[in-house]
Amino acid sequence: MAATTAEIRLPGWLAEMPMPLAPASDEACMRLAIAAARENVARGSGGPFGAAIRLDATGEVIAVGVNLALASGNPVLHAETVAISLAGRRLTDHGGVTLFTSCEPCIMCLGASHWAEIGRIVSSALKEDAEAVGFSEGAGTGQLRVEMEARGVVFQPGLLREEAVSILRDYAERGGEIYGPES
């Protein structure tokens, strides 16, 4: 019998993590995404990636996410797709949202950002940093970014990059599983 339901559930520690007060600055949101990534590795709940989504009109953080692919057995559950899924209808509340992510989105998550009509994507580690530890991020991100920029989406990679890169390196050095296809 095939499954007819699946759940996306934040780990308890993340659901209880304090959110920055609104209006939350870019740096506060990125520190939240990076802290979520670090804790996700420290607590063994998944891969070294975290994300947060801020409603720009109010500066309220409306969703957070971490990589849950290994814990859930669902390869779709990257930090960004989890945050987008949890934000749901609030993505279109008013005035647009910014996605903060501890690493530039892989091709699936950039595609999810395209469909979610996210207006601005601020990331920390670069795609090449994730690939340097063995993750296969997927071709096509350059082409999709150009298309998204043409309709006004703003990209800002590299915010607090060294902090996010250190989490990727620690994960790999401690033998963390590099899931997904071999690159």
Add this chain to the structure above:
Amino acid sequence: MAATTAEIRLPGWLAEMPMPLAPASDEACMRLAIAAARENVARGSGGPFGAAIRLDATGEVIAVGVNLALASGNPVLHAETVAISLAGRRLTDHGGVTLFTSCEPCIMCLGASHWAEIGRIVSSALKEDAEAVGFSEGAGTGQLRVEMEARGVVFQPGLLREEAVSILRDYAERGGEIYGPES
């Protein structure tokens, strides 16, 4: 308060739809995906897309999906990501799986197929057919397909194409919502 859980749930009519007996042929699986797309429109549960995943070792259909983006408010829930999410750990059971989809995967869903390590993707309508009715499928699919083919993934577009195209056209002609960014 931000949401900490989200659910992926097939519509009741789809959960109750009879599955083809194993071993299911390519055509039987594609007819299932197309029937799911058609019913999804007829019952007003979402966009004109359906998908199925078959375990190749046994020919068993292990998951189905339809577009639930509008009904759920979660833009990640395309037919393919729903089917992949529901298949979960069974994706890696033994011997690989084939994804059948009523339309070539958009960039997000091709990225999800990349992470899910799907070995073969059989599709019906082409990307250009979805774009012809207004969906913005996302740049980069050509580049990602080349990369996936290089590691052995097999692509077979166009199976029963006219049947799937007629569903897209009917949806558009009846004023079905063209969600996602404007192309």
